[in-house]
Amino acid sequence: MQKNTRGLMGIAAITLLSFLQQDVFSQNITIPVETQHNALVLQTNASNNLGIVYLGPKLADKKEYENIPAMYKQTAEYTGVANAAYATSGSRNLFEPAITVTHADGNGSLDLQYVKHETKKLDDNTSLLTIITKDPVYDFEVKLFYKTYFREDVTEQWSEIKHNEKGNVVLQKFASAGLYLKADNFYLRQYHGDWAREMQPEETRITHGIKTLDSKLGTRADLFQPPVFMVSLNKPATEDEGSVLYGALEWSGNFRIDLELDNQDNLRIIAGVNNHASPYTLKPGEVFTTPAFLSVLSHKGKGEASRQLHAWARNYKLLDGKGNRLTLLNNWESTYFDFNETKLKALLKDTKELGVDMFLLDDGWFANKYPRNDDHAGLGDWQENKSKLPNGVASLVHEAENNKVKFGIWVEPEMVNPKSELYEKHPDWVVKQPKRPEYYFRNQLVLDLTNPQVQDFVFGVIDNLFTKNPNLAYIKWDCNAVVYNAYSAHLTNQAHFYLQYVQGLYSVLQRIRKKYPTVPMMLCSGGGGRVDYAALQYFTEFWPSDNTDPLERIFMQWEYSYFYPAISTSNHVTDWGKQPIKYRTDVAMMGKLGFDIVVNKLNTNDLKFCQDALKTYNAYKPIIWQGDQYRLQDPGDNSVAAMMYLNAEKNTGILFNYLVNNRYDAGSERPIRMKGLDPEKRYQLKELNLYPGTPSTIGDKTYTGEFLMTVGYNPDVKASRASVVLELKAVE
Ligand code: DGJ
Secondary structure, X not given: OHHHHOHHHHHHHHHHHHHHHHHHHHHOOEEEEEOOOEEEEEEEOOOOXXXXXXEEEOOOOHHHHHHOHHHOOOXXXXXXXXXEOOOOOOOOOOOOOOEEEEXXXXXXOOOOEXXXXXXXXXXXXXXXXXXXXXXXXXXXXXXXXXXXXXXXXXXXXXXXXXEOOOOOEEEEEXXXXXXXXXXXXXXXXXXXXXXXXXXXXXXXEOOOEEEEEEOOOOOOOOOOOOOEEEEEEOOOOOOOOEEEEEEEEOOOOOEEEEEEXXXXXXXXXEEEEOOOOOOEEEOOOOOEEOOOEEEEEEOEHHHHHHHHHHHHHHHHHOOOOOOOOOOEEEOHHHHOOOOOHHHHHHHHHHHHHHOOOEEEEOOOOEOOOOOOOOOOEOOOOOOEOOOOOOOHHHHHHHHHHHOOOEEEEEEOOOEEOOEOHHHHHOHHHXXXXXXXXXXXXXXXXXXXXXXXXXXXXXXXXXXXXXXXXXXXXXXXXXXXXXXXXXXXXXXXXXXXXXXXXXXXXXXXXXXXXXXXXXXXXEEOOOOXXXXXXXXXXXXXXXXXXXXXXXXXHHHHHXXXXXXXXXXXXXXXXXXXXXXXXXHHHHHHOOOEEEEOOOHHXXXXXHHHXXXXXXXXXXXXXHHHHHOEEEEEEOOOOOOEEEEEEEOOOOOEEEEEEEEXXXXXXXXXXXXXXXXXXXXXXXXXXXXXXXOOOOOOXXXXXXXXXXXXXXXXXXXXXXXXXXXXXXXXXXXX
16 A cells, blocks of 8 residues: 555666666766675666675676666665665665764764765775765865775775865764675574673574664673674574674774665665764764775675685784694683782792693782772782782783793783772873762773873883783783763863774774784783774784683684684683583683693593694694684583684694483484585594593594585594594595
8 A cells, every 4th residue: 555655656766767777877887896706796876876786706707797787676765875885874865874974064964975085905905996976065075095905805895084174073983884785584693692602692683663783882892782793694503604794893993884674665774883972073085994894705605605704814903823732831820819929939940840832821810009908999000919929920020931832911901909009100091980970880980091191001001011021921910891971081072982982092003013913912801892904903802701610711712703704703711611621621722721720639641632633732732823723512502512623734623522302311312514624535533632541432443524525424422422523534
């Protein structure tokens, strides 16, 4: 009925539009942005606005991209800009905008028209497309950037906004980028969480209207909702089948990702910094650069998409992505704040005995007037606590050298306890509302990183540690509070606070990396809650969660593994959970391995197991870190979860299998089908990480890759063998 009422107008509009399309397509500019398997095709329309006409598998004949729009006969498109590459507001756009502005004269309309574009080949794998768009009425310009990583099928998109109006322009919304997709249906996999419950997935069909994923937490922005998601096209993608787009915003603060299914059943994705409480005042001539939004598209399921993303991360983004990582013993859960030099020196001996590369001293080593003996005091006062460490950190670094292990240290330099000398000296450095009571997250407040003096201070915390201890090998950078009562005593425009906080953080991290380019640093945030690909440019690894119960970790690591490579995921063996040491260690080995246990309380067999497991890990870490990761059996759907890593030559792999169901007789009833093997090679399977005195039930037969991928292999997982690690080796 409704359709009939608007019938005539609709038909007239369709006719007019298809006429315009047919008539002008030959003059329209079509810009294909291609990667190894895909193309994003941009095209100008009759009004010279730039739209996205295609995102899908690339075509052999580029000319054919021009024919794509005519193949869609969807309902009327009234605006002419519904598929905008970078949607504006206040003019013809009726949908969610990427950009909303208030011009110097108070007018709120914007129309961006194509001016020109150029593509630069940056090297044999990367290209940068720059498109200049301008408003025909106002002196306002937006440059759109598309950086492609050909082999990895990854695209990074961002924009630069500037104007030369006769006064300031206020950017009410300033997204990084937009995408526009056509499919029969769309399915969103999104994440939510909280402390110890990070990366909880939900997958649903996208319905009409807008779904917004966002954060307003300021610092540890992705505690409740991380800036990563995936969208399956047509039907929910599986590990090996279906078209799926992964998206992620490279930004460590408030973000906003809008997914809008419109009246034509097309999906608009707009991602950027969250404009919540953040209108940005842009001066004439000033260039505002947005962070990058990255996407990877695969037509072979979630598995390929994640392997492409891992390769990209290791090759281009993650700091030292192809480099080494240190196994470690952390003292957080074994001592908490209760330690002194004698105790730590004993732990350094344990570090050696265990066989890890490094000892990591956690929270509690600093502050004197308000000693850091619990989490209520001392944060911000980065001088060694004289009663705990009378000879300073230096003597510990020295003692570590004597034990032939390295030494790393914990800091949380962006934060302050109200009970601290730092707070007493510099109350104006603290983020808090001048007229409101303070409100704390873990008894602490955030320092105002928009203030260059605070930036110097935070840089100094790290710089002083390295200056005094040149052999310091590692930093664990923690961040335990969100921003409440956002207000900066330094800023004149409070609306810039959230944005400039993150820019201040990046400026500190850039200074640190200029002086200390490769020293490994862990990005930690009282559990997960901060990881994103902008931060990972400065960090070698991240802490996914304080929840190290291995059963929980199997699920959490599984979800993180879609987006982040194993080399970046710090997993520690702790006393969380009820599982035996073997299960806990096996799970932690699936990423960057560490321990946080009381080594001298381990019984002989447990210790021997850990020592041997570390040797095994050292032998296999090149494959876990740099190999291809295959998710074989999802813990959410099976009694046995299985994850596999395979080297590029496909001749060596490691396979982790876990019982994740406690019910009677649960186990690996059916064989687990492997992936990625060479069907013609023969593989020998051998059980690794056997607990001392436990025989393996794995025989010594060999199997072809074809057999292992078609029929599969049963690792014999059951209650008495709840965790089984297998080596796969090609034999002649
Ligand atoms: C939170 C981290 O996640 C823990 O590993 C530990 O470093 C504590 N902070 C220390 O306060």
